[in-house]
Amino acid sequence: MSARLVRVVETSHDTVLVVDFGAQYAQLIARRVREAKVYSEIVPHTMPVQQMLAKNPKAIILSGGPASVYADDAPGVDPDLFTSGVATFGICYGFQAMAVALGGQVARTGLSEFGRTPVDVEHPGTLLHGVPAGSTVWMSHNDSVTQAPDGFDVLAFSDATPVAAFEDPQRGLAGVQWHPEVLHTEHGQAVLERFLFDIAGARPTWTMVNIVDEAVEDIRAQVGSKQIVCGLSGGVDSSVAAALVQRAVGDQLTCVFVDHGLLREGEAEQVERDFVAATGVDLHVVDAQERFLSALKGVEDPEEKRKIIGREFIRVFEDAAREIVAKAGAEGDEVEFLVQGTLYPDVVESGGGEGAANIKSHHNVGGLPDDLQFTLVEPLRWLFKDEVRAVGEQLGIPADIVWRHPFPGPGLAIRIIGSVDRERLEVLRRADAIARAELTEAGLDRHVWQFPVVLLANVHSVGVQGDERTYGHPVVLRPVSSEDAMTADWSRLPFELLERISTRITNEVREVNRVVLDVTSKPPATIEWE
Ligand SMILES: Nc1ncnc2c1ncn2[C@@H]1O[C@H](COP(=O)(O)OP(=O)(O)OP(=O)(O)O)[C@@H](O)[C@H]1O
Ligand SMILES: O=c1[nH]c(=O)c2[nH+]cn([C@@H]3O[C@H](COP(=O)(O)O)[C@@H](O)[C@H]3O)c2[nH]1
Ligand SMILES: NC(=O)CC[C@H](N)C(=O)O
Numbered sequence: 001m002s003a004r005l006v007r008v009v010e011t012s013h014d015t016v017l018v019v020d021f022g023a024q025y026a027q028l029i030a031r032r033v034r035e036a037k038v039y040s041e042i043v044p045h046t047m048p049v050q051q052m053l054a055k056n057p058k059a060i061i062l063s064g065g066p067a068s069v070y071a072d073d074a075p076g077v078d079p080d081l082f083t084s085g086v087a088t089f090g091i092c093y094g095f096q097a098m099a100v101a102l103g104g105q106v107a108r109t110g111l112s113e114f115g116r117t118p119v120d121v122e123h124p125g126t127l128l129h130g131v132p133a134g135s136t137v138w139m140s141h142n143d144s145v146t147q148a149p150d151g152f153d154v155l156a157f158s159d160a161t162p163v164a165a166f167e168d169p170q171r172g173l174a175g176v177q178w179h180p181e182v183l184h185t186e187h188g189q190a191v192l193e194r195f196l197f198d199i200a201g202a203r204p205t206w207t208m209v210n211i212v213d214e215a216v217e218d219i220r221a222q223v224g225s226k227q228i229v230c231g232l233s234g235g236v237d238s239s240v241a242a243a244l245v246q247r248a249v250g251d252q253l254t255c256v257f258v259d260h261g262l263l264r265e266g267e268a269e270q271v272e273r274d275f276v277a278a279t280g281v282d283l284h285v286v287d288a289q290e291r292f293l294s295a296l297k298g299v300e301d302p303e304e305k306r307k308i309i310g311r312e313f314i315r316v317f318e319d320a321a322r323e324i325v326a327k328a329g330a331e332g333d334e335v336e337f338l339v340q341g342t343l344y345p346d347v348v349e350s351g352g353g354e355g356a357a358n359i360k361s362h363h364n365v366g367g368l369p370d371d372l373q374f375t376l377v378e379p380l381r382w383l384f385k386d387e388v389r390a391v392g393e394q395l396g397i398p399a400d401i402v403w404r405h406p407f408p409g410p411g412l413a414i415r416i417i418g419s420v421d422r423e424r425l426e427v428l429r430r431a432d433a434i435a436r437a438e439l440t441e442a443g444l445d446r447h448v449w450q451f452p453v454v455l456l457a458n459v460h461s462v463g464v465q466g467d468e469r470t471y472g473h474p475v476v477l478r479p480v481s482s483e484d485a486m487t488a489d490w491s492r493l494p495f496e497l498l499e500r501i502s503t504r505i506t507n508e509v510r511e512v513n514r515v516v517l518d519v520t521s522k523p524p525a526t527i528e529w530e
């Protein structure tokens with residue numbers, strides 16, 4: 001990330017740091033803060049307090065976490081934080097850790113609360129101003145604060161928890177046992193906003209107009225008068241990134257669309273037609289089917305597939321950059337910059353959070369080759385997907401691009417379980433086209449986040465079609481709902497729709513004799529099968 005961009009963000013907006021104690025919901029907390037128009041970043045709990053303070057935060061939020069505050073290896077909070085003058089809000093584990101650090105008591109009372117829980121507000125104070133006397137919140141804890149630290153007012157209690165919320169507005173400190181960030185909690189956003197605005201005094205300046213203006217300014221400063229290429233897939237992220245760069249440096253930008261042979265039916269034609277029509281951008285289409293398919297020949301391991309694809313993408317961008325420079329007749333002037341549509345969850349998932357495991361190498365982050373020659377320009381690396389969509393709308397990108405379902409860069413290669421070849425790709429492409437067309441026909445595109453169809457090319461199953469025995473392959477339908485692809489649930493599509501898809505696929509795609517539905521959430525599964 002460019003040091004300049006860090007400065008632009010930090011000096012023109014109030015920043016809220018979300019300290020991650022291993023929470024399920026650290027990302028969600030950051031998103032909710034941003035929904036209140038305050039810029040927010042996640043930092044690991046291992047970051048020293050001095051380093052946090054160096055980011056000049058307006059407020060700090062301590063997240064929940066799996067540990068018990070008195071356990072030997074429990075992550076603690078440096079008491080310096082509470083004398084630094086920075087307003088601090090504790091949620092669940094963060095609330096308990098704040099209580100202990102300031103001299104309160106936490107105990108495992110034997111009374112746990114999970115899920116929907118009624119709380120009584122006995123004294124709203126500043127934090128719970130406007131919250132009714134009885135409301136329902138979402139809890140997930142075994143330990144409870146049994147005594148608030150000196151100087152704090154206790155604001156609420158539940159059946160199992162004598163201290164469910166407290167505050168000391170003079171010192172800018174407050175906390176709740178429940179999770180204000182989850183949708184099931186009534187008045188959750190309002191409580192976060194009382195903390196942000198009334199206790200911390202943060203300013204709501206993180207708006208789409210400001211985000212766009214600042215990104216444009218920053219790209220201009222980074223790129224100057226040089227040529228720049230953008231890997232454009234026609235997906236939401238790269239379309240929005242390209243539109244931002246186009247606004248910043250106009251015709252210095254050339255977009256490169258790679259047809260790697262792993263695309264869905266009609267995709268290449270659609271990107272060429274719709275994207276150019278919508279933006280007027282200079283689009284360079286590369287037919288690299290042969291190159292990708294021969295590099296992938298016989299490869300079954302998912303990580304190996306991803307690494308090969310990441311590498312080939314970059315090699316194609318390098319070749320394209322050389323051609324673009326030659327065409328422009330600009331001798332000796334190399335293309336130094338490559339625009340990618342990398343998002344904040346990509347950054348967090350690929351080790352932005354301390355000790356985060358590598359689940360899979362996204363082709364544009366962990367899958368990049370070591371000898372990358374380009375300087376990356378990633379104007380969206382601070383944003384969540386819903387924010388990217390809002391930026392896209394702000395830039396006037398048509399709704400069918402902004403609301404497209406995400407499609408992974410490695411394409412159908414990671415939806416064929418087993419090695420990839422032209423025949424298998426063709427089978428999957430036909431099944432996928434049927435599923436997508438029926439979803440659209442049913443008017444349910446906006447109800448699902450994504451709808452992968454997966455070909456189990458390594459598996460055979462017996463069927464009977466036209467009174468004859470067949471020995472074909474199953475395909476898996478994987479419709480999911482999600483807010484940001486970090487977590488997901490399987491979509492409850494109507495049975496009639498599933499039936500139509502199943503019948504059409506087995507009738508129209510000869511190689512497939514079985515259609516199954518994936519009913520796993522993420523976690524424990526992931527959205528894509530590889
Ligand atoms: N076929 C392609 N040609 C050129 N670049 C691509 C292609 N596929 C992916 N990329 C590059 O990889 C990046 C990451 O891909 P990813 O699928 O996450 O984003 P996207 O396609 O822009 O949006 P979406 O997530 O909505 O599909 C893209 O932003 C783009 O820069
Ligand atoms: O551009 C991409 N390059 C990749 O290598 C990649 N792998 C997964 N995805 C997409 O990321 C989201 C989360 O996917 P998973 O639950 O499978 O990890 C889902 O939206 C996936 O489609 C990718 N996108
Ligand atoms: N969700 C949480 O933060 C839980 C905090 C702590 N582990 C408890 O069980 O009470």
Ligand SMILES: [Mg+2]
Binds near residue numbers: 235236406407
């Ligand atoms: Mg994509």
